[in-house]
Amino acid sequence: MKNNKKIIGAVLAYIGNYKILLFASLVMAMATVVLTLYLPILFGDAIDLIVGGGLTKVDRIFSIIVEAGIVAGITALLQWVMTTINYRIAYNVVRDIRNDALRRIERLPLSFLDAHPTGDIVSRVIADADQFSDGLLLGFTQIFTGIATILGTLVFMLRINVFTALIVVVLTPLSLLVARFISKHTYNMFKLQSETRAEQTSLINEMIGGMEVVKAYGREEKVVDDFDEINERIEKASLKAIFFSSITNPATRFVNNIVYALVGLVGAFQVINAGISVGGLTAFLAYANQYTKPFNDISGIITELQNAIACAGRLLELINEEVEVKDGEIELGESKHIGQNSAVKGEIGDIELDNVSFSYVKDRKLVEGLNLSVKKGQRIAIVGPTGCGKTTIINLLMRFYDVDSGSIRVENADIRDIKRHSLRKSYGMVLQETWLRQGTIRDNIVMGKPDATDEEVIAAAKAAHSHSFISKLKDGYNTVIDEEGSGLSKGQMQLLCITRVMLLLPPMLILDEATSSIDTRTEIKIQKAFNRLMEGRTSFIVAHRLSTIKEADIILVMKAGTIIEQGNHEELLEKKGFYAELYNSQFVGVGS
Missing domain, CATH: 1.20.1560.10 (ABC transporter type 1, transmembrane domain)
Incomplete structure (x- = not known):
């Protein structure tokens, strides 16, 4: 009562x-x-x-x-x-x-x-x-x-x-x-x-x-x-x-x-x-x-x-549920909206993970003592078996979850002191799991930049190789879809998500299995577009297909929440460690 x-x-x-x-x-x-x-x-x-x-x-x-x-x-x-x-x-x-x-x-x-x-x-x-x-x-x-x-x-x-x-x-x-x-x-x-x-x-x-x-x-x-x-x-x-x-x-x-x-x-x-x-x-x-x-x-x-x-x-x-903990006060430098140019306003891109520990369930440890230093413009690939903490790092970088201990710093500022909106708009994110909302194709593309012109939208779609299939739709960019994609294939839905990022080019990128539902031929073209997109931008790439990350500056090999190997593709192959096993299992058949 x-x-x-x-x-x-x-x-x-x-x-x-x-x-x-x-x-x-x-x-x-x-x-x-x-x-x-x-x-x-x-x-x-x-x-x-x-x-x-x-x-x-x-x-x-x-x-x-x-x-x-x-x-x-x-x-x-x-x-x-x-x-x-x-x-x-x-x-x-x-x-x-x-x-x-x-x-x-x-x-x-x-x-x-x-x-x-x-x-x-x-x-x-x-x-x-x-x-x-x-x-x-x-x-x-x-x-x-x-x-x-x-x-x-x-x-x-x-x-x-x-x-x-x-x-x-x-x-x-x-x-x-x-x-x-x-x-x-x-x-x-x-x-x-x-x-x-x-x-x-x-x-x-x-x-x-x-x-x-x-x-x-x-x-x-x-x-x-x-x-x-x-x-x-x-x-x-x-x-x-x-x-x-x-x-x-x-x-x-x-x-x-x-x-x-x-x-x-x-x-x-x-x-x-x-x-x-x-x-x-x-x-x-x-x-x-x-x-x-x-x-x-x-x-x-x-x-x-x-x-x-x-x-x-x-x-x-x-x-009455408790909301996210208090927002920070720091405003990061604003990213510059561009069409085909790759210029970035501000010096956002330096990221430090200092002794980071985190777990979703308190009595079940996941990430422990993680240290990482990333300089502006570097491409960081994260690989490892399922459940090792790859996507968890993405969640922590975006501050979808707060670390249990340690700190994550962007431009020498703890992300807990940065406004969430400012932090998140500095990232462009394409996930394996696509998300569309009810509305037109154009509405879904301009979600991050509502004032985009038709020319900018088309240029972004061409860069993401989605313009071709959009043009064949009954109403083109004005075709109405629902949250399930209504008639679009999984790959086409993912291309729309990639087009969003191509339109709104932020200083940092997160690509989590971004081409997992796309055919090999289109994937090669998308990878070229991503290479142009990543120039001058700090990029985090999560991938199971190791062929997509060979050009990364640093490859982090994770296992059970910790980084066990670190280096570029050639260096890691020479070590003949866990990364070499993963790579060879995909391309040579070792261990099969």
């Missing part, structure tokens, strides 16, 4: 951003309630006139009916306005929470994203936000009018008959006690339901993304079995939550019906004893019903509110 209070407090803080709309909703709620409560008085007066008899009262009865019609029409209009305002508040609040969640995701360290399935995060931002929105709408619609109705009917009932009003006031809250008892047991059930739904979303996302592999290895039945197992858990969690929560409304209605019957019985005796008129009793019964109705409504939406709180909790948990 303490956690619930924190969640509700955070949600109220978001709602507080819309005080004017909130005030307008409250005013509409009060006006609606007052007009609704005025109707029983009119009908009570009409009933007393009918009971009293006499033709002279027909005109008065007719005027009461007209007045009641006008009041009902105005009430309906105000309710419509209030509902519209409540929708606006609810959707604005959910929009703000979603925006905050997305901004927080962008600032979260990669360690968090690596540790949480994509489907779970997507489920929080999409499905949980929708569930929260539904609960918030019900809350605004029912709670405001409910509280106003309770207070209003209480005043009107006390004006008609104090004793009968006290009976209603004393007995009706019993329904809230029943609702509260049940709701305490349903929150955890709805939280479990939300978490299991996120697990299901994650599985679907994972399987659709890797459907080719699933089919290739005949894992369709296993995936279906896993899906069925999660479905069964969702079914159990949902049934428990719905079963217990569904008891709430019937239980509260039972209590309120007893109160209503008791009021009718007491009121009938008072009518016989002339303590209240027939019209007055009719009005009082209407008020008693209206007084108990909000208790029914509020208890009925407790189920939705519990679900909404559980979903809001998962969203706020994401929003």
Whole structure:
């Protein structure tokens, strides 16, 4: 319950951003309630006139009916306005929470994203936000009018008959006690339901993304079995939550019906004893019903509110996650955007790795005591078996992860003291795993330089040997693609990623298996383009095909997180060490 209070407090803080709309909703709620409560008085007066008899009262009865019609029409209009305002508040609040969640995701360290399935995060931002929105709408619609109705009917009932009003006031809250008892047991059930739904979303996302592999290895039945197992858990969690929560409304209605019957019985005796008129009793019964109705409504939406709180909790948990550690203050020299020229503004390029140690899991060592000195313009190739730490070094250079100990310095400044944006824009990076976004081919190319001209884009595409296939597409550079590439081959997607770097030429480059999906003929051309691109730039090249790194100034041979050999291609072959074994296994067949 303490956690619930924190969640509700955070949600109220978001709602507080819309005080004017909130005030307008409250005013509409009060006006609606007052007009609704005025109707029983009119009908009570009409009933007393009918009971009293006499033709002279027909005109008065007719005027009461007209007045009641006008009041009902105005009430309906105000309710419509209030509902519209409540929708606006609810959707604005959910929009703000979603925006905050997305901004927080962008600032979260990669360690968090690596540790949480994509489907779970997507489920929080999409499905949980929708569930929260539904609960918030019900809350605004029912709670405001409910509280106003309770207070209003209480005043009107006390004006008609104090004793009968006290009976209603004393007995009706019993329904809230029943609702509260049940709701305490349903929150955890709805939280479990939300978490299991996120697990299901994650599985679907994972399987659709890797459907080719699933089919290739005949894992369709296993995936279906896993899906069925999660479905069964969702079914159990949902049934428990719905079963217990569904008891709430019937239980509260039972209590309120007893109160209503008791009021009718007491009121009938008072009518016989002339303590209240027939019209007055009719009005009082209407008020008693209206007084108990909000208790029914509020208890009925407790189920939705519990679900909404559980979903809001998962969203706020994401929003409150710790972001990357404080950014630095140093701004590196800016790279110069160029077309075909290779000039670089500034002297960025000197990099020092001083006794660097790092591990993704604290009790599982990966990189230990790594030392490296790189001068501006050098080409550094990193080779070694899978899992030796090649890509980890790239992650550390880009400061996707911070070192556990030691330091990485660029231009004699610790990268922890450099602004992340300044550091990362100084690198051009092409990874083995391509990433495209929904939009045109041109949108994907100019991601790092939105103001690029068509001439610059075409020149970069020609340099990356992607212009040929782009020109053959239906709409050329304006062809719309999705994040999956929609019709492009893996190699073509990788060429687009290379074109990005060719357009935005930074002082430092990272090529992590940049040509792994490209045919040999195109690879030779790309390598020539890369050679021109790397002139005057500090370049880090991660490659399994050792033929692509023979021209590197320094080749680092890694094994188990440490550099075991270092030198150029010829020097390492002469040593006849681990690099020579790797090279010969690819080209001579030694060790096969």
